[in-house]
Amino acid sequence: MSRTDTAKTAGELVPVKFSRLTRRGLILGLSLSQVIALGIGGISLVGALYAGGGILVLYSAPIWLLAITLVWVRIGGRALVEWLPVCTWWLWRTTGGQLLYRRRIVTPRPAGTLALPGDMARLREYADPETGAGMIHDPTGNTLTVAVRVTHPAFVLLDPSEQNRRVTAWGRVLATICRSGRISALQVLERTLPDSGQGLAEWWAEHGTHDGSWASTTYAELIDRAGPAGERHATTLSLSLDMRAAARQIRTAGGGIKGAANVLRQEMATLVAALRAADLTPSGWLSTGEIAVMLRTAYDPAIGPTLERHGQLGQDLATAGPVAVTETWDRLRTDSGHHAVLWISEWPRSMVYPGFLAPVALSTGIQRSISLICTPLRTDQAVRDIRKKKVEHISDQAQRRRIGQIQDASQTAEYEDVLRQEADLTAGHGVLRYTGLIGVTAPTVEELDTAVAAIEQAAIQASCETRLLVGQQAAAFTAAALPLARRI
Structure with missing residues (x-):
């Protein structure tokens, strides 16, 4: 992604342009x-x-x-x-x-494992004794993941100069992730959740006037009825440590999961400092109980308001998974919800301003999750990748000239993107690969089809192209709706 030079004035909001999805092949x-x-x-x-x-x-x-x-x-x-x-x-x-998963109620699960379907059954939990954070260990992928809840003001309501400053600060957060060399992925997960109305009821109980008057009674009834019908937004950042890349530091820190937790704790402190510098407020690392509630509500959305009203319920990872999962070619059916996952296959090709995803992020009446998975590349790996792309583009151009084939504008644009990435890397910026997923949830199939159509239309308004993932909805759902920094 590169900025234009059209806006030079300090504080002026600068449009950005995304690199095109490469469509190069082995030859021609x-x-x-x-x-x-x-x-x-x-x-x-x-x-x-x-x-x-x-x-x-x-x-x-x-x-x-x-x-x-x-x-x-x-x-x-x-x-x-x-x-x-x-x-x-x-x-x-x-x-x-x-394609079918049914929980075995009678058979107990091994201690420390997560009650999740598919390949996620191998995940292990670890509670960090110093920070209280719940860490998820993937022994096959050799990663250790932790999540933090983040609060922030509404970006679209800020003035352009403040938006520009926050975009620059968020760029520094991503640059911090790139320089580490030990981070496997950073996941930004933004979800809409049915609001139980608990916060509104607590505010009225503390600040309201309870004098038995008509106004007081009417207002209390309105809060009681309208509160549970609303929705709220929740944002989390998931940080995944690559235990292979950090093997030497882990051995120095004592080895094993405890050593990996010590190394990840350093990355956690660095990320928190970077977030605060970007005027983002981390509200504490998620504990194992809080992660359990998020997993439970993802698979069983109807239980979400109940778990929110009763804070101690559902905070056990051993029972947080679904009771039943049925996967079809383009849908996923879990306990109380039907799900479909869309992949953002093409980001805006024209110049857009930050906040271009507002039509998708601010869509109302739809329970959905937007997951942006950022995979940082080491500098040496990024240099080799860019050099390989340049050689392939130049070779394809020579081959096309030899056989008389005309090079189209899309191929020229892809080559310009490679040159732009090389210039950014030379200037000291990091290189990240982005994967955007949108998970849509509804109580019935008919409502799900309506919601998917609405999200696809909102993505068009955001100048993005989306595709419904087929044949892999279960894996896509774990990446789009769960704060585990899973890849697909």
Whole structure:
């Protein structure tokens, strides 16, 4: 993402431009799977011609015609050959019974594990004795994750100079994450939750006038009725430590989970300082009980207001998971909700101002979660990646000139994005890869379809392109709705 030079005045809000989603392939824009399929078809055709042609070419026609169809016919923005691994994996999971999850009520779970479906069953909990934070250990991914709740003023209501200052400060927060070299991912999760009205009722009980008058009675009835019908926004940041990259520091700190917790605690202190410098208010690291409540309400949204009114209920990770999960091709059904996850496949291609996601973030009447997963790249890795992209672009340009193919504007824009990233990296900025996911939840399938259509329209207003993820809704939901910094 790069800033323009059109606004030089201090305090003036500066528009930004996102890099395009790269569509380069192995050669001439073709992916590896397309090249393989095209190669198989070409070999069959050439072999038939050399073997005698004529009837042999006709006999081999199903092979090379199928190869051409798989390479050039596209469905949903993908070539047919690229759908093969997705469909194959889906059929494998279907025949293996992996699309259904039912909790075993009688069988106890191992101590310290999370009652979650799928590959998340391997996650382990650890309560940090110094900070009280609940840490989630992934022994397979070798990560240790912690989450903090963040409060902030409404960005769209600030004046342009204040917005510009906060955007710059948030950039410094991301730069801090990049320089560490030990962070696996940073997840920004913004959710809308049904409001139980507890906060409003507590305010009225403390500050209201209880004199039995008509106004007092009417106001109390209004709070009692309207409070639970509202919604509130909650924002959390999840920080994931890469235990492989921090192996030396972990050994120095004592090794094991305790050593990893000591190293992560240093990153936590650095992040909190950076957030406060950016005028963001961290309200304490989430404990294991608070994480349990978030997991429970994600899978069982109907229980959320009840858990909020009774603060001690549901704060056990061993029972926080769903009772039942059923995954379909493009939907997910859990205890009391139907879910669908959209992927932000294309960020705005034109210049936009910060806050461009307001149509999505401020959509009312829809229970949804916006998850932005930031994956920092080490400087040496980013340099190699940019150098590789430049070589591929230059090679593709030479190949196109050789065969007389015209280079279109999108390919030129991608190459300019690579040059811009190289300039930013040379200037000392960090490089992050962003993944945007939007999880939509509704009590019925009909309401879910309506909500998904509304979010897609809001994304269009925000100049973003979204796609409904298919064949992987369960994994996508864990990345979009849970504060565990999961990848997909």
